[in-house]
Amino acid sequence: MTDALQALLVPMLSLVGCVVVPTLFMKMLVPSLERGRSVLNFRGREVFPGLGIVWIIWAGCAIITGVGSAALGTQSVMMMLTLLGPLALVAAALGLIDDAYGTSADRGFRGHFRALGHGRVTTGMLKLIGIGAASLVVAAILGQIALWGVGASILGRVVGTLLAAAAIAFTANLVNLTDLRPGRALKVYLILVTLGSALVLRAVFVGFELGSSDASLAVIFTGSLYLALIGPVLAVWRFDLGERGMLGDAGANAMGAVAGALIVIAMPMWTLIIYAIVLLGLNLAAERVSFSVVIERTRVLRWFDILGRLPEDASGAHNAESSAGSPSDVGDSRYHLEEDHETREV
Secondary structure (H helix, E strand, O other): OOOOHHHHHHHHHHHHHHHHHHEEEEEEHHHHOOOOOOEEEOOEEEEEOOOOHHHHOOOHHHHHHHHHHOOOOOOOOOHHHHHHHHHHHHHHHHHHHHHHOOOOOOOOOHHHHHHHHOOOOOHHHHHHHHHHHHHHHHHHHHHHOOOOOOOOOOHHHHEEEEEHHHHHHHHHHHHHHOOOOHHHHHHHHHHHHHHHHHHHHHHHOOOOOOOOOOOOHHHHHHHHHHHHHHHHHHHHOOOOOOOOOOOHHHHHHHHHHHHHHHHHHHHHHHHHHHHHHHHHHHHHHOOOOOHHHHHHHHHHHHHHHHOOOOOOOHHHHOOHHOOOOOOOOOOOOOOOOOOOOHHOOO
């Protein structure tokens, strides 16, 4: 197949498979979700859980798109979708379990490990173990082509695999920690996946295993990968920001895991070490510091956070931010009525 034909078909495959299909599916699914269970968001407004289902849909589409890209004869970054799809599926499935059966009794790493010490496995711990294991498998496979793995010694490959696995799992939890306001987690994911795509594009030009010898094709294929990765965001953006539904753990964990895997594949070892340490610090800081409070007190972050969100007095709903600090938890709602409970996530 000619380069020109590949340059035309790969973006089309990405657009249809990972953007159009999930968008149409969610458009048809949302009416059913709206008739089902509802929870209260941070304004006290009823919304439906379940937007995270888009990542389960996307996972299947991503695998098919990646395989289809390979069938076109392209040895490109698009093949990463065959790995990111299963990772998203595992993270979303475990997130759905936590959304459905998780409680507010055990919050944060300390809460889940405390429960484990008493012989009880929480849904959060199940998620931690499951996503951690999936991250380790993905990292081990990525080690064959990642910048930190190519040419490394056996010891270096092992260390890199462990660091990459930790970074993927920490990124999944970090994005989950931000899912406390409409659109916030989606925005964080977009930032991370944009960074990851930029790193991948740079890596393509320095000898990345899945790179293309043609510069223009490398840009097109990386752009097609980016388009595929933002497909779920485009599918649910209006429902999340419009306060009709919420992502829940299913969506937030899947987004974070995918973004984390994309970022670590294009990092040299020293950058991977720094990235893993920073993520560990942020996850531990969330045990004591409220990200919502930091965002509210930082003008630029607050502006970006409320960008595209409904006005404060939308629909006359009660805005419970004024009563922040009342320690309780509202079921599955990731935009719960309280201000400072990021630490319940894992």
